[in-house]
Amino acid sequence: MKPIRVLIVDDSASVRTILTEIVAAEPDLEVLGTASNPYFAAEKMREEIPDVIICDIEMPRMDGITFVQKLMSQRPVPVVICSSLAEAGSKMALQALEAGAVEIITKPRVGTPQFLMEAKTRICDAVRAASKAKVQPRTKTIEVQKKLTADAVLPPARGRPIERTTDKVVVIGASTGGTEALRRLLEDLPADSPGIVIVQHMPAGFTTAFAKRLNTLCQIEVREAATGDRVVPGLALIAPGNHHLLLQRSGAQYHVEVRDGPLVTRHRPSVDVLFRSAARAAGANALGIIMTGMGDDGAKGMLELHQTGARTLGQDEASCIVYGMPKEAMKLGAVDLELPLERLAPEIRRFANDHGPRPEGGAK
Structure with missing residues (x-):
């Protein structure tokens, strides 16, 4: 046969x-x-x-x-x-x-x-x-779920870009392979690291345990985010499964909002939603990092971050389990610099101590 x-x-x-x-x-x-x-x-x-x-x-x-x-x-x-x-x-x-x-x-x-x-x-x-299946031609068009953008949750940033201040925040997006990559990244950070907000593609019910496990391993505090949580140095907040997570600003303080909504780029939580919210709330005061993952969630949001003057980093292909999301962000010109996983934590520390203007462009 x-x-x-x-x-x-x-x-x-x-x-x-x-x-x-x-x-x-x-x-x-x-x-x-x-x-x-x-x-x-x-x-x-x-x-x-x-x-x-x-x-x-x-x-x-x-x-x-x-x-x-x-x-x-x-x-x-x-x-x-x-x-x-x-x-x-x-x-x-x-x-x-x-x-x-x-x-x-x-x-x-x-x-x-x-x-x-x-x-x-x-x-x-x-x-x-x-x-062995006998497949037959089909002429009827099945309505496929539309791939929504971050517009379905919040509008893009408008008006004058937010100027650089001393209030800094790090936003991170990851998917396939991200649970282990995030562990390695967060374990390398000192207790006084800038406040961090994370979207890791995970279903509901898993993010609580994931955050608790990281909290036992890291010098910084790690917990699942809840609406109203302040983003402060030494704390990392992880989006709850099946909910979007947005960065908000009130005066000089950052906080997060957990929000329901449709799938964005077929994900909830969506990295695009987090990055867009950071572009609106933090602008040049943000460091955006896109890590290992499949698909293109986060690429457009990172471009918006980049355009507001934020520093943007991508995990390099060699250290990614799946070089999908960083690759798509690179294609859009949204990434200042690609780095191996072990160099991301030092870059966060450098960002925390850098009070000058963001370098234009950067190595690719």
Whole structure:
């Protein structure tokens, strides 16, 4: 029997590598090719049509659900959605199935050998089942959840930029790989570090425990944010899962607001929302840091921060688990400087002691 030919479509190089290794290890499966987005996948399909496509949801240029819709209306191929956003029963999982996907599986993460073995089994079984599916052309357009910008939560900064003062704040955004990266960053900070506000993409119920764990490891205090919490030196506030977190200013003092609202760049909390609020409230008094993560959340918000005179840093590709969010911010010209993870804490300390004007541009 001919092996089942699989095309893997995911914007993360590390995920493409993991999926390739999993599929290629099976004698009845074959990796036809990989693509970082649906446009490259379409180019590969002009040469040869795969038996099954494994596809992420959140990707640059075109999301996975739209890709599935186009496939089903033009050249139906069985699609297995493999995404951390498409957990069983979620709205996106249902949208993917309505668009024509035949199976939904959770993206494999680094874990114990047993976990990886279970993930391997689920993925390969899903591919085998999908190869037998009789997919039919679909002409009906499924309404896909619109990818909202930070405009859905708060308007952009207006008027005269906020001038540089001695009141400084650090805003940080992270996603995939961010829990460990944040631990390493915050552990390296002294107790008198500037106040820090963090968005880490995590579901509700997890951020409280995450903050408590960090609080036991760090010299600074770390806790889950609540509306009205002041942003003061020696304190890091983490956005509660499933809620946006905004930086606000009242007189000379910063505080945070926890706010409900729609998904922004398909996330809640959203880094774009935090960074925009920092552009409005702090401007040149802020240091923005975008860290490891998939997708583009935070890129536009960081550009707004940069345009107000804030210092902006990106975690470099070599130290990122997934070089997605920093990469997209770099593309927009929003990042002053890219640094390896271990150099971010010293840069925060330098920022705390720097009272001069922000350097124009900076090394890329």
